[in-house]
Amino acid sequence: MRLELESLLEQADPRVLQRGQELFRRAEFLEATVAQKRYRARLRGSAPYPYRSFIDLKEGTWGCTCPYTWGPVCKHVVALALAILEAPEVFRRVRPKPQKPGMLAELRGLSDGQLVELLWVLYEARPEPLLEFAHQAVQREEQ
Numbered sequence: 295m296r297l298e299l300e301s302l303l304e305q306a307d308p309r310v311l312q313r314g315q316e317l318f319r320r321a322e323f324l325e326a327t328v329a330q331k332r333y334r335a336r337l338r339g340s341a342p343y344p345y346r347s348f349i350d351l352k353e354g355t356w357g358c359t360c361p362y363t364w365g366p367v368c369k370h371v372v373a374l375a376l377a378i379l380e381a382p383e384v385f386r387r388v389r390p391k392p393q394k395p396g397m398l399a400e401l402r403g404l405s406d407g408q409l410v411e412l413l414w415v416l417y418e419a420r421p422e423p424l425l426e427f428a429h430q431a432v433q434r435e436e437q
């Protein structure tokens with residue numbers, strides 16, 4: 295399925311559309327990449343960690359890590375869609391990450407204790423993604 299960005303924008307609530315336009319104009323993109331029609335961006339939000347949004351034009355899917363659940367499209371996805379339409383040059387071309395299905399299967403074999411140990415190792419190497427994940431998981435639970 296191919297996604298038309300215009301139809302995605304039509305699904306947004308008018309106020310969300312306006313906020314997304316403001317976000318796009320303020321250019322709050324921390325990082326913007328594209329790989330095989332999958333656009334990703336990290337955007338500054340109200341949380342201490344940036345939100346991650348994506349729009350996949352080939353698969354016709356989109357998503358965002360922000361807590362907005364009142365409509366199909368949040369302001370970050372609106373800003374991302376506007377950037378693709380009006381400023382495609384901001385997206386740095388990257389190679390798609392190779393899929394490694396075997397790795398996840400191996401993780402499923404670990405005990406809870408081994409998984410916690412793995413999280414500590416990852417936390418010590420790169421704390422930010424884990425803190426971001428934990429913060430957003432707690433936010434989702436509080437809703």
Ligand SMILES: [Zn+2]
Nearest residue numbers: 358360368370
């Ligand atoms: Zn969002």
